[in-house]
Amino acid sequence: MTLYGVGLGPGDAGLVTVRARKILESANVVYTPGRLSRGVAAEYVDGEQLDDLEFPMTRDEEQLRRAWKQAASEVAPAARNGTAAFVTLGDPNVYSTFGHLRRTLDRFHPDVELEIIPGVSAVTAFATALDVEIPAGAELTLREAPDGEAPVGPNRLVLFKVTDVPATDEKLQEAGYAVTYGRRLFMKEYESTITDDADELTERDYYTIAYAEKPEAIEGPASLFE
Template sequence: MLVGLGLGPGNPELLTLRAVRILKEADTVFVPGRIAADLVAPYRDCVVLDFPMTDDEGRIRECLERNAARIAPVAKDGLAVFGILGDPNFFSTFSRLCGIIAEHYPGIECSTEPGISSITAFAAAAGVPLGGGFIVSDGGDPSALIRLKARHPREIIAGLRAEGYREFILVERMFFPDMRVYRGDEIPEKSDYMSVLYARR
């Protein structure tokens, strides 16, 4: 298995307890650079992989394939952890790496463990409360929406369909023992206050 592990925004005190445990349990920890390596160092050794900062898609692809080939032998029979700054699901290299793994090593399962993202870290550093809805983009047109406190998800989905959204996922009570993940037609009429609805066009 390959786990993408969020290491937070760079301050070692902002690693989660869960992240520390997973680092210690891993057979091998891989990281994309020195900052991540320094965050991991108090808990275990790691392998630093080369991920160049470039817009050259050919070079990026070659780099991803080379790194996937190093990770795959560990992930095939054990626990490989890829520790990255921020959160592995939020504008991260990890999703692209998983795509390469699925293409070349289809038997390897990929999963993620959250870290403090740049958005929540920014809010704390800047003293800016984030509420009332906001748009996050890396320069591209937003194609997805996240709705918090989705207590009547079917009703919300009906409105979003009219706006062109087609893919829906509801997570209820995430990371509690009774967490539920619903997709598409299995999404219920009502859900817990602690529910998050994801929609993609």
């Protein structure tokens, strides 16, 4: 049958799309890669339908390959014999762990049919949460910034996985950016934090986004109604 890669949105069950909800409700089994995604899926799926997949928090590529191969060997039979879903926060094709599973299935289980159900991604949701307007024609660069990294250059940056906010902030400020941070945005079980003060976010947290903008980008195009 089919394995669906289902995007759950940024963490609030109310932001799951109608299409995603229908797939979850009809699936024989729904695989979850972590507690947060399981919590969202559980709003629409009975507990007996849920199955957790364990992935190590490591950068050891060999260990990660073994984990994804094991996950694929578990998911493939369920997809062949019925309807299975693998859920992920955000969108399955945007900065998502689903890509690892998809590539592993393509290599070792090429007969498994795959279908992607897009979800509301932090790539777009951040703009609403941080009250940021990205005007038509504006360039916007998406990058990851773990462990104090701070990619610079473009006038507008969205940085994901900002785990060391003070270190990243110092570098961005030196490069001339005004920065706003959002932590655990739209995650119903958690209090979201939105701030331009890096000292408020000294604790490391994977679910932190930064929007960095240079002064010359703020002016933007003139209004048609001026």
